[in-house]
Amino acid sequence: MNARALVRPAAVWRAVGALADIPVRGARVVKTPAGCVAVFRTSEDAVFALHDRCPHKGGPLSQGIVHGTSVTCPLHNWVINLGTGKAEGADEGSVPTVAAEIRDGRIWLSLSELP
């Protein structure tokens, strides 16, 4: 237990699925021991990953509407930037991002940054 807390590997990348698993302008959830990560696919087929908790009141961002490189939270319509995790517009707050990449059609997340 203690050992785990001390060891912090630089970046462990994990494949979590295929790009095609996520609808265009949609999101899917990846469950991790410390909570859910929302993985988004934009209309340009870019992927982004965020903790699946809205900075406002914890709404599941994976259930929101994806537009451009933002997602609108399903609970009270905060708009979160997928790249930065920051709330847009007049709202202030941010959610941690998780590095995500596509390699050969598969989506990889940087594990060390998982929540």
Added chain:
Amino acid sequence: MSEAIRQRLVVIGNGMAPGRALERLFETSPGTYAVTIFNAEPRVNYDRIMLSPVLAGEKKFDEIVIHGDGWYIEHNVMLYKGMKVVKIDRAARTVTADNGTTAEYDKLLIATGSQPIVIPVPGANLAGVLTYRDLDDVTAMMLAAKSRGNAVVIGGGLLGLEAAAGLREQGMNVTVVHLVPTLMERQLDSAAGHLLRKAIEARGIHVITKANTKAIIGEKKVRAVLLEDGTELPADLVVMAVGIRPNAALAKDAGITVNRGIVVDATMHTSDPDVFAVGECAEAFGQAYGLVAPLYEMANVVAAQLAGDKSAAFAPSATATKLKVTGIHLFSAGDFADGADREEVVFRDAARGVYKRIVLKDNKVLGIVLYGDVTDGAWFFDLLRRGTDITAMRDTLIFGPTVQAGAAKDPSAAVAALADDAEICGCNGIPKGKICKAIADKKLKDLAGVRAHTKASASCGTCTGLVEKLLQLQLGDAYHPSASQAMCGCTTLSHDDVRRLIVAKELKSIPALMQSLEWKSSGGCAKCRPALNYYLLATWPGEYVDDSQSRFINERIHANIQKDGTYSVVPRMWGGMTTASELRAIADVVDKFAIPAVKVTGGQRIDMLGVKKEDLPAVWSDLNAAGLVSGHAYGKALRTVKTCVGKEWCRFGTQDSTALGVRIEKFMWGSWTPAKVKMAVSGCPRNCAEATCKDVGVICVDSGFDIVFAGAAGLDIKGTEALGHVATQDEALEVIVALVQLYREQGRYLERIYKWAARVGLDTIRKQIMEDVERRKALFERFVYAQKFSQEDPWAQRAAGKDAHEFRPMADLTPLQAAE
């Protein structure tokens, strides 16, 4: 900070002043205090100065709320609504409310405001005699105004005139009775008062000046107002607006020093070092204040003191007044009485109804009265507050800053000429520089943005024009005042434009539409996409392919998201009828999936709450097996058709209301609409199904069916309007279907039927549905055609595997890690 070492702050009164103080306190030292508020009014903090627009029907109450319930929760404030504090025990450091609730304090903030003065004439306590102070007064006035009778407003000051204009707007016959010769004599000189009187009279309001009220006449309810000179004015409603008195009795009883108001020093402390007072109840420097600007300054001082800044001090400054009656522009500030040591500069333009008077003393501005054209108000007021020596511009002063700058007459020039620290929003004390900085730093594009970030023009709104000019100055052509009419930030087109163009240009997909109509964003936003999806779906049934990614989560996965991310599931119960086997199936599902809550809804069906997303398809599969299908309780769609038991069981029933309700629901379920649609059918005019507050309702009578529509019972409450009478069930169905189809074709997304009806006109709708039979039949046919593509149970489809990705995580990394 832990609860134990947090100080307890108790606030008595929940008006604008303590609201601002707490806002500041939470900003500067969050978590320092555990706050409890007692408010005699049973509601949250709202913008009291905007009551007049509410009375005039220009705003709704929820538009003037300053702190919604969420704000109190967010800041852990215990707000006791509707509890009046009756006792302060300073020895025990407690306050006690009328219902016995007691709270202990370390610091106490008294913010009881003031109360309207009731002139002690006979009859002053009759029913129908009101004052003008809070939302209850406004509601009572609006109710009284329904009778369209006579109203007498006693008092021709700011409040009295706003009340009179509002009541007139509500259709009453209004007389204003004022004691002295000039209206608003505390803010206006006689010349401006005269112009104001003419403008008020032009609205059909009678004005009687130099009139003293002798008595109010009536038995149980007011009937007339009797003036000193014997005139009797008929009255169904009397509003007294003759002044206010600080609410200081509570403090006085507790032994705190009280004069006219609760006496405070510059640090807002009362005679007790642990007790502060703020707002209209407080008296500082021998004066009580009745305008928001100085109260907000007091509030800032209280917040700073509570946060430990002992140097914060209140210094009263000049205040400006504006009348909030749409179409009347006046501005007044400072002292404008005549005097031997004073000079004045006056400008009149009778044709335009403009009057300006600047009172000077020792070459400084002492008083300002502007009527008709108030654009330069902020500039003059700034000269006044600064005590600027105006000798150099004495000759052209009255023409305002434009002329000083030597520029051509340009409406923005006055604003451009203002110094950065010139105050724009008097209510919130926001200077020009702060607004310009926010526009630049936060890249603001519109009024809404400025309001969200700076609060400027968010209170009384009279500085809206100035703020818009600042936006114009700063953004130039990039500022589109009409942007607010647009569907959203992605386009300049309105909802109606878009609907029209979808048909005209035969646009059949979201990308095609965005391309053709030159959408400004790459893929729209969460505002326009669901609207476009609906418009396309409603316009091209059978052709347009629903874009589930453009739907809100509820409609995407056919269940209602709850605040914790779980879902609620509501199966249809046609017309509110159910059976033992359906109930058994529901009970089994609840047990099997350990569903935490089961509730009977307002729409005569059963809601299972707290279902996990992954469980949804299995839940639906089990419900489907018992014949239960989606109730669309999550959609902008037909929700419920409530019924009463009607002729089948009830001794008063005239028709089989249940059967009609079931028939309507079975015919119409699955159709998408601009906003939710709720219906009801009652078997007789006793109306047990509450059909008269629904989007569409039916009242059965012996001779057939009365069809009503455009009711509301949510944020707004509104009785339905008559649509028409028909003799048979078949006709009733045809009329209702045609009405809903017309709404589907014309309604703006999220616009309920009553709002659509108000916009296009009740008569227009009646004519198209009831009189133009051909049109009705065509509408009916179009609905029937669209239904071909929508009456498939979405739950059954998903239980069978459709959109499976919605219900399963893409990957589950938990077991691997846990195995460590």
